[in-house]
Amino acid sequence: MAKATRKQALGRGLSALLKDPENDIQSVSDKNAEKVVGSIVELELESIEVNPFQPRSNFDDQSLEELASSIRELGLIQPITVRKLGFNRFQLVSGERRYRASKKIGLERIPAYIRIANDQESLEMALVENIQRQDLDPVEIALSYQRLIEEIGLTQEKLSERVGKKRSTITNYLRLLRLDPIIQTGMRDGFISMGHGRCLVNVESRQDQIAIYEKVVGKNLSVRDTEDLVRSYHEKESDDGGQPRKKSGTSPAFAREGSRELRDYLEAEVKVVASGAGAGKINISFSDRKEFERLKKLITGA
Structure with a gap:
C-alpha cells in the first residue's frame, strides 16, 4: 500500500x-x-x-x-x-x-x-496502438492500415513489421475498402463478417456487390454459401459476344489446395482456375511496382 x-x-x-x-x-x-x-x-x-x-x-x-x-x-x-x-x-x-x-x-x-x-508520430502511435490493442471492426482496421500507408508513407512490408501481421493479412484488410460503402457499413454493424466481405470484393461491379449482399443478409447465408453465390455469379457472366459462358464447375482439388499454398508462400492474392483435365491459369494480384518486384524475386529467386 x-x-x-x-x-x-x-x-x-x-x-x-x-x-x-x-x-x-x-x-x-x-x-x-x-x-x-x-x-x-x-x-x-x-x-x-x-x-x-x-x-x-x-x-x-x-x-x-x-x-x-x-x-x-x-x-x-x-x-x-x-x-x-x-x-x-x-x-x-x-x-x-x-x-x-x-x-x-x-x-x-x-x-x-x-x-x-x-503530428505524424502521434498519428502513427495512435493507429498502431489501436490496431494492436482495441477491438476495431474490419473496416476500421482497413482504414487504419490505409492511413499508415498513405499518410505515414509506410510500405506494406514496413507496415507488416510495425503491426506484427503478415503482408497477406494486411492485403486482405485493404481489399475490403473496394466494397461498396453500404456493404462496409453492414460489416461494421455486424450483418456480415469479414469472410463474407472477402467473398464479395471479388465482384467488381458495386451494383452486383449490393445485389449479392442483399441475398446474403436476407437469407442469412454462411461464408461458404456466399462463396458459392459469387462463383455462380462469375459463371453466369456474359463473354465479349454477349453469350453466357459455359459453366466451368468446381476447380479440381489440386488447384484449390495449390492456390492456398501459393497464397501463403507469396503473401498475396492468388487465383487458380483449372479444368478437370488439369489445364488452367494462375492469376497473382499486386498493388504496386514494389509489390510486383517482391513477387518476381520470390518466384524467380533472382
Missing part, C-alpha cells in the same frame, strides 16, 4: 511540475523532461483534448457504461497515453474509451503516460 501511495504522490508532484510556467517542457532535451516523459502523471481531464487521428469512430454506449462502472469501483488500472501540445495542454494518443468513461463518472484527474511527438 505504501508503494502505491508513493507512486500516486510522485504523479501529483510531476503534475505540479508540468503546471509551472518556468518548467514548460516542449522537447526531450528540455530541463526536467526526463522526469516526465514516460512517467505516470496525474493530469486534469480538462487539460486533455481528444485525438483527431483516432481510428475508432464507434464507441458502444453499453461498453462505456460497463467500463465507467469498473473505474468507479476499482479506479483506472491502465493509464492513458497523451502527447504534450503546449503549456498544460495535452492530446490523447491512446485510451479514448478510458478517457470518455472517466469523464462520464465525473473524474477530475486521470493517470497518463506523457509522450512528446509531432
Whole structure:
C-alpha cells in the first residue's frame, strides 16, 4: 500500500511540475523532461483534448457504461497515453474509451503516460496502438492500415513489421475498402463478417456487390454459401459476344489446395482456375511496382 501511495504522490508532484510556467517542457532535451516523459502523471481531464487521428469512430454506449462502472469501483488500472501540445495542454494518443468513461463518472484527474511527438508520430502511435490493442471492426482496421500507408508513407512490408501481421493479412484488410460503402457499413454493424466481405470484393461491379449482399443478409447465408453465390455469379457472366459462358464447375482439388499454398508462400492474392483435365491459369494480384518486384524475386529467386 505504501508503494502505491508513493507512486500516486510522485504523479501529483510531476503534475505540479508540468503546471509551472518556468518548467514548460516542449522537447526531450528540455530541463526536467526526463522526469516526465514516460512517467505516470496525474493530469486534469480538462487539460486533455481528444485525438483527431483516432481510428475508432464507434464507441458502444453499453461498453462505456460497463467500463465507467469498473473505474468507479476499482479506479483506472491502465493509464492513458497523451502527447504534450503546449503549456498544460495535452492530446490523447491512446485510451479514448478510458478517457470518455472517466469523464462520464465525473473524474477530475486521470493517470497518463506523457509522450512528446509531432503530428505524424502521434498519428502513427495512435493507429498502431489501436490496431494492436482495441477491438476495431474490419473496416476500421482497413482504414487504419490505409492511413499508415498513405499518410505515414509506410510500405506494406514496413507496415507488416510495425503491426506484427503478415503482408497477406494486411492485403486482405485493404481489399475490403473496394466494397461498396453500404456493404462496409453492414460489416461494421455486424450483418456480415469479414469472410463474407472477402467473398464479395471479388465482384467488381458495386451494383452486383449490393445485389449479392442483399441475398446474403436476407437469407442469412454462411461464408461458404456466399462463396458459392459469387462463383455462380462469375459463371453466369456474359463473354465479349454477349453469350453466357459455359459453366466451368468446381476447380479440381489440386488447384484449390495449390492456390492456398501459393497464397501463403507469396503473401498475396492468388487465383487458380483449372479444368478437370488439369489445364488452367494462375492469376497473382499486386498493388504496386514494389509489390510486383517482391513477387518476381520470390518466384524467380533472382
